[in-house]
Amino acid sequence: MEPTVSPELTAATAARYRLRSQRLVPRTDDQTTVSNLLTAVSGIQAQEKPAAALGVRARSSTLTKADLERALYEERSVVRTWCIRGALHLVAASDLALLLPIFGSTFVSRGPEPKRLEAMGLDEAAIDRAMEVIRDALREEGPLTREEIARVLRESGVGVDSESQAPYHLVRRAALLGILCEVAPKEGQTAYDLLDEWVQFDDPPDRQDALVELARRYLRAFQPASMDDFAAWSGLYVRDVKLAWGLVADETTEVTVDGTQAAMLTDDLEAYESATKPTNSTDSRGAADAADRVRLVPGYDSYLLGYEKENRPIPREHESRVWPGAGIIRPTLVVDGHVTGTWRLDRSRATTAAVVDPFEPFDPDLEVPLRDEVEDVGRFLDIEIELRFVD
Structure with missing residues (x-):
């Protein structure tokens, strides 16, 4: 049997494919909702709200800022919270069951945040107490701003300096643990409420199934891409990256991009080749106008x-x-x-x-x-x- 030869892609072709994967080309039409768009691109980083909004714009020819705010605060089909890489993202509410168990459990303990909180006088016992206080306060008084959460913590005996970054780190941890999420602004200030009271979503899948689905969604949103790319995007531990990538391997085709190995979902490869095929031999940009x-x-x-x-x-x-x-x-x-x-x-x-x-x-x-x-x-x-x- 002849050995399988990996399709070879030029950098220009790979760039066209990646634009398509991220829905930047062609942009979606008026049949796409904000939540469906976010699912398709595996979320949009949202540490700056205006930038995240313009990320939606870059991928849609019809959605508006008002549509995004309606999805966030009226329909509640979209949530801004910490998940992928432990960073703030806009994600579809229906995807929280997949994302939070994977990224929450990882980034509660990974990264510099635990040491920063310890340096601010908050050991694990104090942090656990803070999580209980935040949950109870939101249940009784929510929604609350970060300043209001800091006040409640101090009144409950948790030593938090409102001028420090401690309230931010504690709110982030509560979000990663699935306790809270960002909700509609309160008197112009960012506010938070209990996640399970703000949105409804399904029970999380088995972790191994969730990792496979995450790898599948990553490829669909960023292909062609490598396992190292997946690791950089997700920030997950190497063992989880290798497990997810290995389990999705039978759904992918290896390709090379200027000699560098990558992968694409096999079902998508033929469609991409057809959609981005050059209109003639001299058109290096493909079919995009x-x-x-x-x-x-x-x-x-x-x-x-x-x-x-x-x-x-x-x-x-x-x-x-x-x-x-x-x-x-x-x-x-x-x-x-x-x-x-x-x-x-x-x-x-x-x-x-x-x-x-x-x-x-x-x-x-x-x-x-x-x-x-x-x-x-x-x-x-x-x-x-x-x-x-x-x-």
Whole structure:
């Protein structure tokens, strides 16, 4: 029997596939809800609310900021909480049964947070007591802001300095444990309430089944990707990463991206090849039209964070312009799947502007689709926006 030969993908083809996996090309239409979109892309990182909202915009031609807020606070079909990598994400409420048991149990103890809390005078006994106080307070008084939670903790004998980061870390832990989640703002402040009173979701699956489903969903949202990419995106322990990746292996096909091994779900590979097939031998961009070549992607976007560092679509020489330090990840200009600049919203003038800072002189042929992107940001936010380039 002839040995199976892995399909070989160029970097350009892999970029087209990844754009498609993240629903950045083509963007979804008016039949997609916010919750369905979030399930399809395995959540959107949401440490900054405005950036997370614009992540929805980048993947939908019809959803608006008002749709997102309605899904969050009226329908409750979407939740902003800590889960993947222990970080804040927008996720479908129906996916919490899958995500929280996996990531909550991992990130309650993983990372620097336990030592930070200990340095603030909170040992494990004090933290456990804090969890009980938070649960009881929300049951009796919720929803509560972080400042109100800090007050209740102090009144209950848990030594918490409201000026420190202790309340934040305790709220995060309570979210990872499935005690609370973020709910509608209270007098303009971020508020929290009991998770099981805010949303309803199914019982969690068996952990092994959950890990397999997580790997499957990751691939569907980021393929082609490697096990190392999955590890970077999830932040899970190596044993869990290897178990999940191994158990989903019979559903995947190995591919190579410029000689580097990756994988795709076998059922999706043929569909991707058909959907992104070049229209002729000279068209290196595939079937995507000019409008799909340009995307204004927000800061902290999953498109950048879904892969290990070596596989991120950012030129090494310009990486510091996207990651300047202090945990900041700037909004990016993406052309044909590769980061070619940064951008920001400037609200200092009468008309808000999208200020674009390309790494290299911008291709004039792409100015029309870029202006269309800027106009679409305005559609999503329901404001007028103009395009400006950094000199």
